[in-house]
Amino acid sequence: MTSNLIQRISKLRHASFKGGIRPAPHKQRTLVSRIMPMPLPEYLLLSLSGYKEEHLLPVVKEGDQVLKFQIIARHHSRKELLLHAPTSGTIEKIRTNHIQLTCDGQDTEISQQSQQKVKLHSPASLLDCISEAGITGLGGAGFSTAAKLRLAVRAEVEILIINAAECEPYICCDEALLREKAQEVIRGAEYLMLASGARSCLIAIESEKTAAIAAVRKCLGDSPVQLKLLASKYPAGDERVIIKATTGKEVPEKLRPADVGILVQNAGTARAVFEAVSHRQPCISRVVTVVGLPLQTPKNFYALIGTPLSHLLELCGLTGDIEHIILGGSLMGYYAEEEQPAVKKTTNCIIATDSENFPQPMPERACIRCGYCAEACPVGLLPQQLLHFSRSQDEQELRDHGLMNCIECGACAYVCPSNIPLVQHFRCRKEDMHLLERSQEQSQHWQARYQHYQYRHKKLTDANNRKKTRARTADPTDTPNFCRASAKMEIAAAVARVKAKKQGEIY
Numbered sequence: 001m002t003s004n005l006i007q008r009i010s011k012l013r014h015a016s017f018k019g020g021i022r023p024a025p026h027k028q029r030t031l032v033s034r035i036m037p038m039p040l041p042e043y044l045l046l047s048l049s050g051y052k053e054e055h056l057l058p059v060v061k062e063g064d065q066v067l068k069f070q071i072i073a074r075h076h077s078r079k080e081l082l083l084h085a086p087t088s089g090t091i092e093k094i095r096t097n098h099i100q101l102t103c104d105g106q107d108t109e110i111s112q113q114s115q116q117k118v119k120l121h122s123p124a125s126l127l128d129c130i131s132e133a134g135i136t137g138l139g140g141a142g143f144s145t146a147a148k149l150r151l152a153v154r155a156e157v158e159i160l161i162i163n164a165a166e167c168e169p170y171i172c173c174d175e176a177l178l179r180e181k182a183q184e185v186i187r188g189a190e191y192l193m194l195a196s197g198a199r200s201c202l203i204a205i206e207s208e209k210t211a212a213i214a215a216v217r218k219c220l221g222d223s224p225v226q227l228k229l230l231a232s233k234y235p236a237g238d239e240r241v242i243i244k245a246t247t248g249k250e251v252p253e254k255l256r257p258a259d260v261g262i263l264v265q266n267a268g269t270a271r272a273v274f275e276a277v278s279h280r281q282p283c284i285s286r287v288v289t290v291v292g293l294p295l296q297t298p299k300n301f302y303a304l305i306g307t308p309l310s311h312l313l314e315l316c317g318l319t320g321d322i323e324h325i326i327l328g329g330s331l332m333g334y335y336a337e338e339e340q341p342a343v344k345k346t347t348n349c350i351i352a353t354d355s356e357n358f359p360q361p362m363p364e365r366a367c368i369r370c371g372y373c374a375e376a377c378p379v380g381l382l383p384q385q386l387l388h389f390s391r392s393q394d395e396q397e398l399r400d401h402g403l404m405n406c407i408e409c410g411a412c413a414y415v416c417p418s419n420i421p422l423v424q425h426f427r428c429r430k431e432d433m434h435l436l437e438r439s440q441e442q443s444q445h446w447q448a449r450y451q452h453y454q455y456r457h458k459k460l461t462d463a464n465n466r467k468k469t470r471a472r473t474a475d476p477t478d479t480p481n482f483c484r485a486s487a488k489m490e491i492a493a494a495v496a497r498v499k500a501k502k503q504g505e506i507y
Contacts, residue, residue, distance in 0.1 A: 014207050015245040019378040020233035021411045023331070026357075027172040030291045030298040031211075035176050037302050038315070043092065044101045044306030045342035046083055048073055050142060056083050058099055064091045067110040069282055072099060080146040082134030086284040086304040098342075101306065123153065126195040126277060133276035135283045139163060139237075139266030140328065142346040145273070148263070152196040155258035160198035161246060162189050164205040164212070164267040165230055165237035168329030171349040173287040174267040176300040178205070178212035181271060183219040188270035190223060191277050196263050201225045203267070204246050208232040234331070235409040239264050241378050253405050268348070288312065288343055292352030294320035307343045309336065309350055323358060326351040330358070331410040365418040373412035373422060379405050383412040383422050390429045395436075403430060 048056045056073040066072055066085045075081035085101060088108040093100040131146035162185070166174045178185055186203070193201050203216060207229045216227055228246050230236045240251050242264065249260050257264055268286055275281045284305055291298040296317030303312060309325060325336040328349055343350075373383035381402050389397040403426060410423045 014229045014231045015204070016231035016233065017236070017241055017245045017378055018380065019376050019411065020235065021376050021414055022233055023169050023414065025208075026170045026291070026330075027175070030170075030172050030289060030300060031176060031179075033297070033299055035180055035287055035300045035302055036315075038304065038307065038312070040087060040103050040105060040107070040304075041307055041311040043103060043308070044086060044089075044304060045308060045340055046072070046086075046099045046101060046306040047342065047344050048083070048097055048099065050075070050081055050136070054078075054081060056081060058094050060091050060094075060099075062091055062094055065089075066091060066101065067108050069110045069284065072101075078144070078147070080131035080134065080144050082132070082282070084134060084282040084284050086306060123195045123197060126191055127153075129277050129280075130195065130273055133272070133282040135269065135272045135276060136345050137266055138268035138272060138286055138345060138348065140332075140346050140348060142344075145265070145269055148258075148265075149192070149195050151256070152198070152258050152263040155256075155261070157196055157258055157263045158199050158261040159247060159263070160189065160193050160196060160201040161242060161262060161264045162192075162201065162203040162225070162267055162270050163237055163239070163242055163264055164203055164209075165242060166209075166267075167206060167230075167232070167234040167236040168331055169234075170291050170351050171289050171329045172291075173289045173300050173348050175209050175212045176289075177267060177271060177287050178209075179215050182212070182215040184274045185267050185270045186216070186219050186223055186225050187278070188272070188274035189225050189265075191273050192263075192265055192270060193224065198263060202228040202246055204228045204230055204236075204242055206230050206232045206236060234411065235378055235407065238378070238407050238409060240407065253402070283345060286343070286345060286347070288347055289349040290316050290352075291349065292322070293354040293357055294318055294322050294352045303343050303347075305343055305345055309341045309343070312343070312350060313352060318352075320354065323353045323355055326353055326358075331414065332408065361421070362419040364420055367418055367420060370417060372415040372417065376411040376415045378409065378411065379407060381406060383426075387420065387422055387425055390425045393429075395433060398429060398433070404433075406430070 048058070050056060054075060056075055058073045060066060060072045067088045068085055070085045071082055072085050072091070073083035087101075087103050088106050089101050089103040091099060092102045127146055127149055130149065135145040136142045137145060137148070164174050164178055166172065189201050189203065201224060203225055205213060205216070205227070207213075213227070213229070220227065230242070230245060235241055236245065239257060243257055243262055244250055247262060249262065251257050251260055272283050272286070276283070285302055286305065288301050288303040290301060290312045295313065296319045298316055301312060301315070313322075325341065326333040327336050327341070327347055328334060330351060333349065333351065367384055367387065369384060371384070374381070377383060385401055386398065386403055386406070389401065406426050408423050408427055412422045413420065413424075416422060
């Protein structure tokens, strides 16, 4: 009786984790309206940069006419890294980092992109379809979905987690997507299960998203996908945190979730997989949250990849001056610094900031050792100790205290009463350590190449020396010695023979 009651209570309890914070969500104003379709802009700026240092190469030229769904850029070696034209038009400019496509307003599709459905005979056919669609992680990382699935197949993952937590303030694109397209997300999750070989699948979502939860429950039916509710805390949506909260497993440093039998995909990525498999449509658009106090009507849009941010801001109606534009959430996002920023596959939120909600940072004061940062850290680190070692540049102590496990969520800086930008300190120090590691790896690479050169040079020199030694120690009868006196005698004898022959001819 008691054990059954405990089991029932544990089922009702939401999955949670230690630490975390509960900032104001700032989402209700955006969720009032449905996801809005976007009118075609005058032009698109399609980024050629990908995950980390991956760069795509254009396969079109300036002045070319392209059609919707046509491939316009690809990676030189990885076939799954593709960029498709979101609409028809003319290639206006090709720059180092982007392609400018002028829209013709016709939205003409390429002829071979018909509504041909994929026959689900094997996971390999699904993987090929996802690879041809050029889908990357739409949650923010941008890692190739096909490559991630192949890694999961090799690791024989058991659990697939569809990450719909979306815990960061202002971002609500996944919540709106589940509210309106839950069936497509669930179907995409089933395709991901089949492609990865996972035995079970969870859709993890925060418990406060009641409308999205109701839509998912309504569409689950007989699906093998299960719903898992999370406690409404930030950063519940981090990959390692959500794995710990839902499965109890921890991903060690320098290992991937696949190494512990788990694959995590974003809810938007699951819907993109559904579009690729069911409708043969590549990844040319995504749901983007456009929000901020200076906007009259903040909304979620079905935005084409490459849409200028200014176009989306104008659609929401500017009612005031914008201080900055933040791409991503208010805690982990970054300021848009490009001259003409545009939507990328990883752009989930655009925040038009104002001086009221985004004031200038307060002056930094001395650490008072209150311990709030340690209580808020979701991965159990000691930020005050890491700050001390970051300032003293003690890399060994930073490693020993787990700096590389920091997920840069910013929870520690959010609760700091001394206004210390802790996450900026940690991010800079991690970048320095990564640069040092790459420098050491490059140094070891060139050292190995030089050692190999020395080995080959010594091997060739030894071989030449052995040849010379064999030549000097060979049998003297085999090679006649040169003698100047004998050569003179032979020449004189030959001259005498010639003279005798001439005298004989005269007489």
